[in-house]
Amino acid sequence: MKEILIRIDGKEVAAPAGSTILEVAQQQGIPIPTLCHLDGLSDIGGCRMCIVDVDGKIVTSCTTKIAAGMEVITNNDRLAELRRLNLELIFAERNHVCSMCVSNNHCELQDLACDLGMQNVEVPYAYPRLSLDATHPKFIIDHNRCILCGRCVRVCAEIEGAHVWGIAGRGSEARVITELGVDWGDAEKCTDCGKCVEVCPTGAIVEKGKATAEMVKHPELVTTLKERREND
Amino acid sequence: MLNEEVHVNEVLKKYPSATREDLLDILHDIQESDPHHYLSDAALSDVAAHLGMDLADIKGTASFYSMFSFSPRGKHVIRICDSPPCQLLGATTILQKLIDVLGIAVGETTSDGLFTLETASCLGVCGVAPAMMIDQETYGNLTPTRIAEIIEQIRREDEAS
Numbered sequence: 001m002k003e004i005l006i007r008i009d010g011k012e013v014a015a016p017a018g019s020t021i022l023e024v025a026q027q028q029g030i031p032i033p034t035l036c037h038l039d040g041l042s043d044i045g046g047c048r049m050c051i052v053d054v055d056g057k058i059v060t061s062c063t064t065k066i067a068a069g070m071e072v073i074t075n076n077d078r079l080a081e082l083r084r085l086n087l088e089l090i091f092a093e094r095n096h097v098c099s100m101c102v103s104n105n106h107c108e109l110q111d112l113a114c115d116l117g118m119q120n121v122e123v124p125y126a127y128p129r130l131s132l133d134a135t136h137p138k139f140i141i142d143h144n145r146c147i148l149c150g151r152c153v154r155v156c157a158e159i160e161g162a163h164v165w166g167i168a169g170r171g172s173e174a175r176v177i178t179e180l181g182v183d184w185g186d187a188e189k190c191t192d193c194g195k196c197v198e199v200c201p202t203g204a205i206v207e208k209g210k211a212t213a214e215m216v217k218h219p220e221l222v223t224t225l226k227e228r229r230e231n232d
Numbered sequence: 233m234l235n236e237e238v239h240v241n242e243v244l245k246k247y248p249s250a251t252r253e254d255l256l257d258i259l260h261d262i263q264e265s266d267p268h269h270y271l272s273d274a275a276l277s278d279v280a281a282h283l284g285m286d287l288a289d290i291k292g293t294a295s296f297y298s299m300f301s302f303s304p305r306g307k308h309v310i311r312i313c314d315s316p317p318c319q320l321l322g323a324t325t326i327l328q329k330l331i332d333v334l335g336i337a338v339g340e341t342t343s344d345g346l347f348t349l350e351t352a353s354c355l356g357v358c359g360v361a362p363a364m365m366i367d368q369e370t371y372g373n374l375t376p377t378r379i380a381e382i383i384e385q386i387r388r389e390d391e392a393s
């Protein structure tokens with residue numbers, strides 16, 4: 001495959017044409033924070049955590065393909081500030097109360113807040129009144145903890161092939177839905193496979209019967225599954 | 233429900249080899265031809281089957297647009313502009329007049345099923361602000377007096393027909 005040269009954090013790197021900036025950075029061992037991205041699923045550039053500076057322009061590295069001569073900066077004060085503000089907005093939009101969450105200590109959102117040094121949230125919290133759907137026999141979706149990353153939507157469509165999840169509404173009214181917005185327990189095409197649970201980065205989609213901090217997830221299972229299918 | 237199936241099928245017949253790119257046109261057609269100007273779950277399911285799309289995908293797309301309704305509406309849908317140019321020229325007074333004349337709040341339907349009152353972003357006729365649309369008809373340079381007349385006239389025409 002044709003290789004092209006880019007400069008990433010001052011280092012000249014050759015990578016196959018068609019790669020994304022995120023892929024190249026990961027191959028080089030350069031850390032870029034991600035949230036909606038998951039190896040094995042398509043990328044949507046939804047969460048904006050993986051932003052990088054390309055020739056002075058801020059772009060999402062998961063959806064931007066490399067181009068010859070590109071000058072990429074993966075981390076500087078401006079990017080750190082933007083990422084932290086973005087993260088604060090994600091926190092402020094829903095009701096994330098770590099100490100009471102089944103995913104406490106096993107949460108990608110919480111991990112990001114620690115990694116990026118988010119000390120507090122400077123924007124006002126929206127405190128929306130949101131519902132919780134426990135109609136599924138095995139799982140729960142708690143909209144209070146959903147960050148609308150869309151991993152559940154993608155894993156259900158791309159890996160499981162059930163196409164149950166979607167996102168309805170717009171802006172602050174947006175919610176993940178099952179089928180036409182029916183209760184999850186009534187979703188006819190749901191196979192109860194639980195892949196949405198494993199890939200959900202927060203405590204939004206969880207197994208029933210877990211107490212605080214007991215919900216450990218394994219999104220890497222989906223990555224492995226995808227890799228094995230490709231190798232078959 | 234039977235009537236509904238008929239109008240949905242009529243619309244879908246007009247799009248024999250439709251793809252997902254035709255979704256919005258189809259939804260508009262169905263909503264337009266529905267006596268209650270809305271998209272029922274049954275209609276959305278039929279569209280999904282026709283286009284080979286997922287239910288969540290259809291609902292996600294349709295719910296992005298404020299002009300689609302998922303609950304039954306009145307025979308006539310009033311959409312009053314709440315964007316700044318209309319606000320500056322008294323849209324709030326006009327809206328209050330509509331609320332008084334119709335006896336309903338924004339988002340509600342009159343008990344006779346004749347009118348549904350909604351707000352809309354810019355209707356594109358700022359030159360004749362404050363403005364509203366009733367179904368496909370645009371009304372500009374509104375005053376409280378004219379509101380009463382317009383509503384009264386539509387009521388009369390409806391009784392006559």
